[in-house]
Amino acid sequence: DAGVTQSPTHLIKTRGQQVTLRCSPISGHKSVSWYQQVLGQGPQFIFQYYEKEERGRGNFPDRFSARQFPNYSSELNVNALLLGDSALYLCASSPRTFSNTEAFFGQGTRLTVV
Amino acid sequence: QKEVEQNSGPLSVPEGAIASLNCTYSDRGSQSFFWYRQYSGKSPELIMFIYSNGDKEDGRFTAQLNKASQYVSLLIRDSQPSDSATYLCAPLKSGGSYIPTFGRGTSLIVHP
Numbered sequence: 083d084a085g086v087t088q089s090p091t092h093l094i095k096t097r098g099q100q101v102t103l104r105c106s107p108i109s110g111h112k113s114v115s116w117y118q119q120v121l122g123q124g125p126q127f128i129f130q131y132y133e134k135e136e137r138g139r140g141n142f143p144d145r146f147s148a149r150q151f152p153n154y155s156s157e158l159n160v161n162a163l164l165l166g167d168s169a170l171y172l173c174a175s176s177p178r179t180f181s182n183t184e185a186f187f188g189q190g191t192r193l194t195v196v
Numbered sequence: 197q198k199e200v201e202q203n204s205g206p207l208s209v210p211e212g213a214i215a216s217l218n219c220t221y222s223d224r225g226s227q228s229f230f231w232y233r234q235y236s237g238k239s240p241e242l243i244m245f246i247y248s249n250g251d252k253e254d255g256r257f258t259a260q261l262n263k264a265s266q267y268v269s270l271l272i273r274d275s276q277p278s279d280s281a282t283y284l285c286a287p288l289k290s291g292g293s294y295i296p297t298f299g300r301g302t303s304l305i306v307h308p
Contacts, residue, residue, distance in 0.1 A: 172239055
């Protein structure tokens with residue numbers, strides 16, 4: 083079975099631009115979560131989607147948005163990019179949102195804003 | 197107080213020794229606790245999870261949980277250079293949804 087796949091793997095954008103990151107969860111997994119990881123820090127929670135509905139949102143500005151599609155894949159959009167948005171963006175899939183499940187991470191998208 | 201606290205390290209141990217990684221958390225309602233390993237430039241991978249007070253062993257890894265003290269640890273026995281990585285502690289927030297909160301991680305270096 084394929085793991086969690088994210089695209090693109092690397093991306094360079096200019097300040098003020100918009101970016102869309104994509105994630106395909108493990109087959110059968112219905113929950114997708116997005117995290118931002120700045121160098122030297124742990125992943126910070128951005129969004130969780132389950133069954134196409136937003137189930138959680140972290141402390142990020144409204145420039146960040148996401149959605150989940152009927153096939154459970156997901157997109158993360160970031161508008162009006164700032165230099166501080168440069169980070170590794172991780173997508174994690176899990177079977178469901180119950181408390182005793184684990185999440186599996188994709189390889190991440192490395193975003194550089196210049 | 198941070199939600200999850202880990203000593204950033206680096207923790208340096210000789211090959212074959214026991215590495216002890218510690219984590220404290222603030223949410224008393226946290227029920228599940230995950231340890232992820234992250235190699236430099238790679239994504240986190242799950243290595244252990246624990247729900248109940250006490251110890252849970254899996255191969256060379258042992259997770260220890262003390263909910264009263266809000267403390268969870270990971271022991272790595274017979275440490276190998278390949279264990280050199282950052283170890284992330286992630287308690288699962290109370291409330292039912294799977295939203296693990298990650299600490300900043302502890303960097304472990306196992307030297308030959």
